[in-house]
Amino acid sequence: MTALKLSVLVAPVIAAIALAATALGSPAATDMDRAKAAGWNCNPEVPIAGQYLHCSEPGKPSVADLISADGVTVPSMHLRVFNLVGETFAGTESLQRADLYQGQKCPQDAANLPGGAWSLLDLAVDYRACHRFERTSTS
Numbered sequence: 001m002t003a004l005k006l007s008v009l010v011a012p013v014i015a016a017i018a019l020a021a022t023a024l025g026s027p028a029a030t031d032m033d034r035a036k037a038a039g040w041n042c043n044p045e046v047p048i049a050g051q052y053l054h055c056s057e058p059g060k061p062s063v064a065d066l067i068s069a070d071g072v073t074v075p076s077m078h079l080r081v082f083n084l085v086g087e088t089f090a091g092t093e094s095l096q097r098a099d100l101y102q103g104q105k106c107p108q109d110a111a112n113l114p115g116g117a118w119s120l121l122d123l124a125v126d127y128r129a130c131h132r133f134e135r136t137s138t139s
């Protein structure tokens with residue numbers, strides 16, 4: 001086989017290997033990266049309640065807004081929650097302003113308070129939280 005024929009056969013194989021190496025070499029977006037790309041607000045990007053990062057719906061106040069002293073309040077919020085390590089999706093969390101809470105049950109999380117009560121979050125304005133993922137602690 002001539003060198004020209006060999007190079008015509010080998011060149012596509014080398015190109016395929018190079019493309020595959022490039023694709024594998026670039027890190028895949030995390031679940032949290034995809035949420036942010038879709039407009040979810042993940043501020044502050046610090047762990048809350050242990051190992052969790054929280055993102056609010058597009059166009060809604062962030063958790064950073066709620067914990068600031070700027071007086072930001074909304075009746076309720078729906079959050080996507082991610083594990084700190086790997087930023088993988090852990091589940092969802094609903095927040096409701098404490099003055100609007102009427103004893104609704106939240107049985108999804110074994111770490112919730114007895115009777116399925118929503119836990120009280122002491123923020124600039126108090127909120128109740130219902131976690132819809134398995135946690136081992138409420139701290």
